[in-house]
Amino acid sequence: MIKKEKFGILTLLTIAALISFGVNAFSPSGIALTGQWDKSKGVVTAKSKQDAVHPEIELNDPRTVQQMIKNKAVVLLDVRSNEEFDQGHLPGAFSFPLAEFDDNLDKLLSLVNKDSSVLVYCSGVDCAASHTFAAQLLAMRFMNVKVYAGGFRQWQEMGFEISKNEE
């Protein structure tokens, strides 16, 4: 490769770097320079400016969640698709797919009120749907909303009881 092309490559890399990091700094959809990609710390996220992931509302201990479910201390909401819910879900959970949030709002409000303790989960720490759902509840001034970060996958890996909707 001749010197001219090497200089051209360097020029393009520099221009791309300047534009990309510049736009990212000012764009409403921009992300942080480092994200949260450690699964042991909860739901993974790029930490965007529009991010719905709020680590402070996460529950990361599956045994605590198991105890809460056993004591019927929370209303448990599964925000995965109906098909995934039917194949297996946490005992006592209600299916409220994130994609159908608006359609199911009346049903949800008949189940919980703004003081109810609500626990939301999706498939696992690489899924942000639970946080997006929780953020919508918090925006509606629900007071006690938590996210079970490990979600269905962790529950399954722990060998805890799973309910199924048989055909």
Add this chain to the structure above:
Amino acid sequence: MKNNHKKSGWQIGLHWILRLLLGLTFIWASIHKIINPAEFARIIYGYGVFPEITINVIAIFLPYLELLTGICLITGVLPKSSLAIINGLFFGFILLIGFNLLRGHTFDCGCFSVSDTQTAGSAVSLLIRDVFLLAAGIYLWIRFEPLGNRCS
């Protein structure tokens, strides 16, 4: 690279078609990533290859590099340098997809949308597509001759 042979009309046409193909592929692939960098970062994470500290930096930088090189290849601004980067990126994509195929890791390509999870079969077709595009890029590199471009 100097090419002493005079190119025929069909060769010139073929070169322009390949430049458009590669350039537009890169421009098209960059758009959804630029619009939604957080989702693209999640896709990079899903490849299960990159160190955590590099994921966001790649998600911010790579789409603009794709866009810039795509535009430059088509418009003739630093076209050979753009081609070198494009070929390098295709080579990297091939290594990445091939590695995940070999270890049986399911991943979301993130090539042209943010939700196209790959099965083993579709990952193979993805690999074949990238090999074909890299071959086109290498052909262009070997036969490269400035076509009214401002600089190389």
